[in-house]
Amino acid sequence: MITFFVAIIILVAGYFTYGKLVENIFGSRQERTTPAYTLADGVDYVPMNTKRNAMIQLLNIAGVGPIFGPIMGALYGPVAFLWIVLGAIFAGGVHDYLTGMISIRNRGAHLPELAGKFLGKTMKHAVNAFSILLLVLVGTVFVSAPASLLDGLTPEVITLGTIVAIIFLYYIVATILPIDKIIGRLYPIFGLLLLISAVGIGGALIVKGAPIPELTLENLHPDGLAIFPLLFLTISCGALSGFHATQSPIISRTTQNEKQGRKIFYGMMITEAIIAMIWAAAAMSLFDANELNTILKESGPAAVVSELSIMSLGAFGGTLAILGVIVLPITSGDTAFRSARMIIADYVRVGQKKFSSRLWIALPMFVISVGLTQIDFNILWRYFSWANQSTAMIALWVGAMYLGLQRKNHWIATIPALFITMVTFTYILHAPIGFHLSKPISYAGAALITIAAMFAFINGLKKRLNKGEPIKVDDELGEAS
Incomplete structure (x- = not known):
């Protein structure tokens, strides 16, 4: 259990040390007026306080990813702890902070618009399509997962189809109504369930003296699956997740002050990492690798969550923990569709004050999502994992270019960008859902692409800096009056 405690301590320390360093490098300014005030529209641009924003951000980013991912990642053994800790501090936290703060500096812009501004206009169109695909996949995954968990708690007369329909109905309402009407009011209640779930499972592990394994770099996966690149895609939320780049701009439009960033x-990325640590530790301590592998193959991660919760907290406490887990995907699914609606609206330049404008953009997404629920969950998860980390790669390159253009230390974003570029391309070149090439060719191809990306970044940065013209990285609208 020493590894577990040390990991939690390092994560908390990372917030106060490396998080502060990242903030100083970025240069947050308290006197700048944020888009929540300069672009206030009563729908998406609505000033909200730090506690409210932090809780919404946590619930937005913490879907089933920091639970299902770590449970599946637990098959690799304690090496998973290492990725959660280092990934969250040096990659995930940097990724989330930069995407949120750069968005604040650019009128609450979403990733496609930021990619277009900092990586080129062609990237704007590509990232726009890619982001919408990711968000619809996320929304679909986050319908299927909570529906499966709720199906195990409700009477037989309430069918799985009925539960899916209810969740979709909630998503439609939360996507279309102003952010402070549904999301802003319900999330504090949902947050309480989340805390009960995480604290309950973590406390049970400590009180019962669960045999949480100590750190080893050995690959313990029963099927012998390679740590690189699979572990880094299996555990995304909780370490580094591109989905967060689609969520941070929602809160960038409601943040009152840059210093709250x-x-x-x-901070909420670190909190998510702690949640991931708890569930990974629980899976490793309460199941051996073969037993866990069997349950995952036969019944999926939702079944593991149910068993872990009941085993740790009993029937009543376990049910509360399961409800907390159900809350996570639902509170990410609604904002996934909301983000997609905002991205499409920005792209086609349609104002969102009118209810009808929000409705005609949102409804087609839900029609597509309903169709995707018919696809096997495991297939959806594989595509989601790759799309998720590919989005993280793009967001980190945006952050690196932003800092580079300001002649600031871009390496805090460039190094994790290089790493996740290698991970995503190795996976898609080798995976059956991708090009299905041999391992040596996949590694070599990914390495060449990563090197090319590095040269393209350095060359592009030098060209823009050598033009001798003022480079506008922040929109003037955000300046203090």
Whole structure:
């Protein structure tokens, strides 16, 4: 259990040390007026306080990813702890903070618009399509997962189809109504369930003296699956997740002050990592690898969550823990569709004050999502994992270019960008859902692409800096009056 305690301590320390360093490098300014005020529209641009924003951000980013991912990642053994800790501090926290703060500096812009501004206009169109695909996949995954968990708690007369329909209905309402009407009011209640779930499972592990394994770099996966690149895609939320880049701009439009950014963006990433640590530790301590592998193959991660909760907290406490887990995907699914609606609206330049404008953009997404629920969950998860980390790669390159153009230390974003570029391309070149090439060719191809990306970044940065013209990285609208 020493590894577990040390990991939690390092994560908390990372927020106060490396998080502060990232904030200083970025240069947050308290006197700048944020888009929540300059673009206030009563729908998406609505000033909200730090506690409210932080809780919404946590619930937005913490879907089933920091639970299902770590449970599946637990098959690799305690090496998973290492990725959660280092990934969250040096990659995930940086990713979330930069995407949130750069968005604040650019009128609450979403990733496609930021990619277009900092990586080129062609990237804007590509990232726009990619982001919408990711968000619809996320929304679909986050319908299927909570529906499966609720199906095990409700009477037989309430069918799985009925539960799916209810969740979709909630998503439609939360996507279309102003952010402070549904999301802003319900999330504090949902947050309480989340805390009960995480604290309950973590406390049970400590009180019962669960045999949480100590750190080893050995690959313990029963099927012998390679740590690289699979572990880094299996555990995304909780370490580094591109989905967060689609969520942070929602809160960038409600943040009152730039100085609140470290707590809202970097801090909630660290909180998510602690949740991931708890579930990974629980899976490793309460099941042996073969038993866990069997349950995952036969019944999926939702079944593991149910068993872990009941085993740790009993029938009543376990049910509360399961409800907390159900809350996570639902509170990410609704904002996934909301983000998609906002991205499409920005792209086609349609104002969102009118209810009808929000409705005609949102409804087609839900029609597509309903169709995707018919696809096997495991297939959806594989595509989601790859799309998720590919989005993280793009967001980190945006952050690196932003800092580079300001002649600031871009390496805090460039190094994790290089790493996740290698991970995502190795996976898609080798995976059956991708090009299905041999391992040596996949590694070599990914390495060449990563090197090319590095040269393209350095060359592009030098060209823009050598033009001798003022480079506008922040929109003037955000300046203090």
